[in-house]
Every structure is written in C-alpha cells, then in structure tokens.
Amino acid sequence: MIAIIDYGMGNLHSVSKAVERLGYEAVVTSDKGTIAAADGAILPGVGAFGDAMDNLRAAGLVEPVKDYASSGKPLLGICLGMQLLFSESEEHGLHQGLDLLPGRVVRLNGQGKIPHMGWNRLTFHQPSPVLEGLEEGHVYFVHSFKALPEEPRDLLASTDYHEQVAAIVGRDNVYGMQFHPEKSGALGMQLLRRFLELTK
C-alpha cells in the first residue's frame, strides 16, 4: 500500500489515481499509523512552503514523515513536497524544512516567466534506480521556487529554464520530483513506476 500524505495542500486525486493505474493500492491519509505501515509514501503539495510546513506541524506529521524516511522505505516528494525535503526555504521569509536532504529552496532567477509552467526537458546527471532504463524527455512543471541541493550527488536530473533547475533529487530511499509525474504523460508515469517498484 502506498500512502499519499494528506495535509491539506492541494489536490491529491490525480496522484492517487496515477498510483492506482500503475497497479498499486493508494490510500490518501493523514493517519500516522497508516503512513508508518505503508510500503511507500508520497508527499505531494501545491502552495506556499511556509503554509505547508505549518499544516504538516498542525497535523502532527513532521516527525512521522521524518521517521518514515529513516525507516528506509521509499519516500517521494512531488512539487512543493520535494522542496519540503530540503533544509530551508526563502519563500516569503525563511522557513525550516524537513531537512532530509541538505540544501535550500530559492526563487527562480526571473530570466524566464514565473511560474515556470509547462513542458520542459530533463537532463539526467547520474545513475539512479528511478531513472533506470528511461530516456531523457519532457515533463510538466508548475513552480516559482527551486531547490539547490548542497551535495551534487543528490541531483539526479535537472532542466534548463534560463538556469539549471533541480528536477529530480534523491539520496538513499528519499526522492523528490519538482515536476508533476502524474501530469507528465508516458515519461511521468514511467518515473512514478520506477519509484513504486522500489516499494516492492
């Protein structure tokens, strides 16, 4: 069972349906026990970083998500959920993140239109189980801030939007995708499938 963590940030229907289409059971939940028992967990999210951390705290989910990551089971942050994995964010003031990956979230440099919205091409940087057997292609982004991983090895794939933008990050069992794999056509579904295969 895959836990789609519900903390009141954005629509989880599409993520949950995409997981089901790939043949996995998806449960949208904010229950700590259900999350802890899941074979894999997905932290989605649309909105502002500070609000998201406040919501996670109010739901008592900060420690459960961190515990989940240290359990070694696969955890995937999507869009804002990916940014939350990092140490801190500069979105409307400085906010602490989950600190599962060292690094900071900063505003896009503004050379292109903000938000960065639409289909952009991935460049893979290093081998990873989530990229295995896949070819670089286009995925769908909607975001105004970007993560700057401290460790180059945590950057698995990036895209070019007048600057390098982290697109897929990962370390051990913790992964993040800045784009929406559930809205990114065949390549998005393949990336999600690779992640889900890690939960077996």
Next chain:
Amino acid sequence: MLTKRIIPCLDVKDGRVVKGVNFVNLRDAGDPVELAALYDREGADELVFLDISASVEGRATMVEVVRQTAGEITIPFTVGGGISSVDDMKRLLRAGADKIGINTAAVKNPQLISDGARRFGSQCIVVAIDAKYNPEMGEWEVYTHGGRTPSGIKALEWAREAERLGAGEILLTSMDADGTKDGFDIPLTRAVSESVSIPVIASGGAGKADDFYKVFTEGKADAGLAASIFHYKEISIDEVKRDLRAKGVEVR
C-alpha cells in the same frame, strides 16, 4: 526551455462533446472521457474542456466528467464555461481539474480573478477572452456570453488588467478566425502576447499544421488550441508536432 503546447479543446454539453462552427451549429463528436484519453495518447500537451451546458444538471454532470477524466489522463487540463464563483472553481479543482477558465464572470466581476488567484494560485486561473475586431474602436473588442454580447471593452486593455489581477494565462479566441480554418488570427495574437508577460493560448482558425507554426513564430503564442480539426481527424497532433519540429520549434 519550455516547449510550445498543442491543446485540443472539447466543448461539452450535458456530458457529451460537441463543437460549434462559429459558435452556432453543433455536432456530436463523442464521449469526453474517452476523447480526452485518446488525445493524451496522441501527444496532446494539455486539454481544455469548455462546458456549454445551460442547465444546473448539465453543470453537475461536468463535475463528474472532470472526476472521471482526472483518473484517466496523464496531462494537465483546464475546465471553463459558466464558472462564476470561487466555490465553482473549488468544486472543479477538487474533482481533479488543474486550471479553471473564466470568461463572462471575470468581465462582470474582475475581482473573481484575484480571489481565485489568491485562493488557488495564479497557475490555476486562465482568463478566456473572446475578441472580435471592431473598426469603430480601431481595436479588438471583448465579447461575453459565448461570443453573443459585445462588452465595449478593448481586448488588449482587458488582457493587461487580467494579468495585473493575477491571471496565470490568457486563452485568446479570435471570433473573426474561429470556424474559418484559414489560420489563427496573427495580428490579434501577437498584439495580446506583446501586451502581457503571462502565456497566451491562441484559439480559433486552425486548419493545418503550418497555422500552428505561424501563430508560435509570428503570433508569439505559447500554445495553440483547436477543436474540430482534431475531432474530425483532419489532422493529427503528431502531424502538427512533426511539422513544428522540422521547422525548428521545440515541442514535446
């Protein structure tokens, strides 16, 4: 860099896809959920559903169409038509829509744009503008109510105002070009694209692959939308994209 997007539009009435020629004659072209899944497989970058139901029942049906579609497709989609409140937006976004298109209601009550943007984010709010050239104005005029009512508002001013209020995109339909298949309205699209810094989706008049090339280059559009040429298989999305790639335009 971002690719140019090809977007099929499905006009939906009471749960069935229809397409008006010059907004008047309607023909039935199938089940919206099936058609959406087909366009996803064929390489559409996004979809737009325009709900032209006139009844409360028709609108309730649309929410169900949205819910089913969200479970079937892997690309973003916009829903427009008859949306006049933040609650309407919320209902459709909850059902799985990615963006909301507002037209007449935004002209009547521009604050709806800012309310929606504040609540759901600018990326969710698409302001649809139906425009027709008005020689007396020396400019394009905004029409509301599905192209039936002239508003007296200039299209370029309205586009700028929509951006200022927080719109994330403009869906621009040329009423002069719509249904002609003679190509997009390049002067209108270019004028609007140069007036705003948010993406512009050009709509109305697509008849062949080269029309998309022209609207992306000369018209400076970010996306091109079409309905009947895709529904009646006069041209496929793949053919349009191959033509664009051959001419050096980046597409997915």
